[in-house]
Amino acid sequence: MLEFKEVTKTFEGSKKPAVNKLNLSIEKGEFVVFIGPSGCGKTTTMKMINRLVEPTDGQILVEGTNVLEQDSVQLRRSIGYVIQQIGLMPHMTVGENISLVGSLLKWSKEKQRERAKELISLVDLPEEYLNRYPHELSGGQQQRIGVLRALAADPPLILMDEPFGALDPITRDGLQEEFKKLQKEVDKTIVFVTHDMDEAIKLADKIVIMNAGEIVQVGSPDEILKHPANEFVEDFIGKDRLLQSRPDVTRVEQIMNANPITVKEERTLKEAIQVMRDNRVDSLLVIDEIGTLKGYIDIEMIDAQYKKRSYVYEAMDTEEYSVHKSDLLRDTMYRMLRRGSAYVPVIEENDRLVGIVTRAALANMVYDTIWGDETAEVAAAD
Amino acid sequence: MEAIITTLSAYGWDLLEKTGEHMFISLAAILLGVSVAIPAGILLTRIPKVADRIISFVGVLQTVPSLAILAFLMPFLGVGILPAIIALFIYSVLPILRNTYTGVMEVDSSLKEAGRGMGMSNWETVRKIELPLALPVIMSGIRFATVYLIGWATLAAFIGGGGLGDLIFDGLNLYQPELIILGTIPATLLALLANGGLSLLEKKLTPVAMRGETA
Numbered sequence: 001m002l003e004f005k006e007v008t009k010t011f012e013g014s015k016k017p018a019v020n021k022l023n024l025s026i027e028k029g030e031f032v033v034f035i036g037p038s039g040c041g042k043t044t045t046m047k048m049i050n051r052l053v054e055p056t057d058g059q060i061l062v063e064g065t066n067v068l069e070q071d072s073v074q075l076r077r078s079i080g081y082v083i084q085q086i087g088l089m090p091h092m093t094v095g096e097n098i099s100l101v102g103s104l105l106k107w108s109k110e111k112q113r114e115r116a117k118e119l120i121s122l123v124d125l126p127e128e129y130l131n132r133y134p135h136e137l138s139g140g141q142q143q144r145i146g147v148l149r150a151l152a153a154d155p156p157l158i159l160m161d162e163p164f165g166a167l168d169p170i171t172r173d174g175l176q177e178e179f180k181k182l183q184k185e186v187d188k189t190i191v192f193v194t195h196d197m198d199e200a201i202k203l204a205d206k207i208v209i210m211n212a213g214e215i216v217q218v219g220s221p222d223e224i225l226k227h228p229a230n231e232f233v234e235d236f237i238g239k240d241r242l243l244q245s246r247p248d249v250t251r252v253e254q255i256m257n258a259n260p261i262t263v264k265e266e267r268t269l270k271e272a273i274q275v276m277r278d279n280r281v282d283s284l285l286v287i288d289e290i291g292t293l294k295g296y297i298d299i300e301m302i303d304a305q306y307k308k309r310s311y312v313y314e315a316m317d318t319e320e321y322s323v324h325k326s327d328l329l330r331d332t333m334y335r336m337l338r339r340g341s342a343y344v345p346v347i348e349e350n351d352r353l354v355g356i357v358t359r360a361a362l363a364n365m366v367y368d369t370i371w372g373d374e375t376a377e378v379a380a381a382d
Numbered sequence: 383m384e385a386i387i388t389t390l391s392a393y394g395w396d397l398l399e400k401t402g403e404h405m406f407i408s409l410a411a412i413l414l415g416v417s418v419a420i421p422a423g424i425l426l427t428r429i430p431k432v433a434d435r436i437i438s439f440v441g442v443l444q445t446v447p448s449l450a451i452l453a454f455l456m457p458f459l460g461v462g463i464l465p466a467i468i469a470l471f472i473y474s475v476l477p478i479l480r481n482t483y484t485g486v487m488e489v490d491s492s493l494k495e496a497g498r499g500m501g502m503s504n505w506e507t508v509r510k511i512e513l514p515l516a517l518p519v520i521m522s523g524i525r526f527a528t529v530y531l532i533g534w535a536t537l538a539a540f541i542g543g544g545g546l547g548d549l550i551f552d553g554l555n556l557y558q559p560e561l562i563i564l565g566t567i568p569a570t571l572l573a574l575l576a577n578g579g580l581s582l583l584e585k586k587l588t589p590v591a592m593r594g595e596t597a
Contacts, residue, residue, distance in 0.1 A: 052499055077501030087496030091514045091589030100510075101500050133590055149500070159499075 001189050002026040002049065002157065007058035009044055018044045020213040021058070026191070026206070028156070031183060033192045033200040036210035037236070042193050045210070046159050049191065050079045062157060077101055080150030080158035080188070084165045086142050088134035094120075094145055095130030101153045119148040122182060140171035147179065151186060160192045164199065176202055197237055201225070209233055252332055253325040255365055256346045256355035262287050265294050265313040269302050272312050285345050285353060286316045293322060293345055293353040322347045325354055333362055389560040397549070401568050403463075404545035408535045408572075410467045412528050415474030420520065422475075423482025424508055430487070437480055444476045448534050452541050466543025470534060474527040481523025485516030514589060521584040525577060532573040536565065 004024040010017040019041040034042040047053040051072045060067045099112035123144045164172045201221040209216045217229035228234040263272045263284040283298035295318040305315040322345045346355040426433040451469045459465035497511045539547025549565030
């Protein structure tokens with residue numbers, strides 16, 4: 001889809017190249033994030049793709065064609081472009097802004113309007129916003145329009161230059177998630193420049209870390225977190241994130257308790273209470289004959305229904321939330337903490353119950369991580 | 383007062399004709415100025431390194447007394463309405479040129495970059511981004527030039543260009559202050575009207591989003 005071959009850029013009056021003999025190939029549909037300290041050449045690299053910066057040497061191929069052999073104006077119309085300053089035209093309505101490239105391509109007014117309507121529905125903004133002016137929108141809404149504007153002519157490739165950099169953290173978070181979803185829907189190849197590692201990890205299929213005009217490491221977020229190529233990458237990622245990344249690879253089955261307290265669904269409530277008392281717990285996971293998870297029951301539910309019902313299956317709650325044993329722990333942890341539940345049952349194929357993850361187990365895991373790391377550091381210092 | 387009314391009834395038809403001439407001279411000069419200074423101003427924004435020097439040179443031209451310019455032009459263009467228009471045109475260039483240059487330069491560079499990045503040609507950038515956004519500033523340059531030109535157009539009479547200046551010069555020559563007043567008042571009124579009209583137009587042409595700032 002996109003290929004850099006020995007691409008070099010030396011700006012006038014500077015001896016050191018801003019980008020030095022860069023080689024990289026990007027697949028169709030990939031979300032590639034360029035990251036690095038300021039002045040590392042990431043923005044220059046991106047701008048050479050649509051020739052806002054002309055390469056000094058080397059080739060850039062977009063779908064097999066060298067960009068230098070194309071008319072720069074035509075080339076740019078075929079590549080989406082989103083900038084940090086958003087850059088919506090203040091004298092045009094939101095609709096006119098969205099269909100700006102359409103108007104350059106001489107689309108009919110109807111086609112422009114249709115396309116704008118189609119696009120604005122992608123980001124959950126009401127259609128009447130098309131007639132408003134950019135200054136009437138919030139920053140986050142404006143950048144949504146900025147993204148739509150880049151999508152308008154349906155380009156296969158979109159360049160984004162720190163598009164969420166100027167937004168407040170909460171808006172940025174929301175927009176990142178929304179955009180990641182949108183990218184999957186529209187299936188575009190995206191080249192994204194940022195200096196925010198969290199953003200890169202969150203969005204990228206492939207991260208390209210650059211320093212002093214050269215690529216230091218290319219890989220998926222997981223690969224880079226697990227195997228940073230050198231000290232520069234480690235420093236750039238930061239100790240905190242390397243630590244945080246640990247539970248990323250831990251699977252639920254590694255920390256689960258494989259002997260959850262259960263009760264079969266055809267037992268009576270009286271028997272259930274006995275099981276609770278014997279094991280000193282206030283709730284039980286309900287399973288059937290072959291061990292399939294059916295639901296759960298707790299002491300309050302029994303108390304409320306003791307007089308009306310006599311069997312577990314009549315009183316239990318079937319709205320049970322569970323995780324698969326091969327799920328990543330980071331997802332479980334997040335969902336568990338957010339739901340505020342004290343435990344999550346763990347299942348395997350066919351909903352068979354195989355264990356339970358409790359808050360206590362998560363807490364142990366966190367303590368191990370911190371404590372384990374401290375001892376390692378103390379050992380290293382000695 | 384009575385004298386003025388008597389003069390008015392005597393010169394009424396003349397007054398109308400002279401006002402017409404006056405308007406024509408001013409309008410022609412300003413249109414000429416607009417059509418030269420706006421493109422020139424935009425061109426200057428493409429060569430910002432030398433633009434300042436060119437603008438100060440035009441500024442020097444502006445300081446030459448208008449009477450002197452008229453006198454200088456006589457050997458080349460003779461007398462009549464044409465040299466008058468050209469002299470006034472020279473005066474109109476600077477304010478429009480300067481405002482076009484500043485207005486376009488002040489357009490947010492991220493908008494120009496967004497435009498370029500989306501595939502606007504140079505001309506499209508000018509037409510769709512730079513001109514519309516610089517228009518309020520350009521318009522105030524035009525307004526400024528127009529008001530001055532209407533005043534200076536009275537000097538056209540000096541080289542036989544006609545206009546309300548005729549009445550004023552006649553008044554001077556014949557020691558008839560009423561005639562001077564009769565020439566001055568319409569000229570002033572014209573200037574005020576032009577100013578008002580162009581202000582309105584300026585507001586109307588200001589992009590909706592920018593109205594709060596410039597008003």
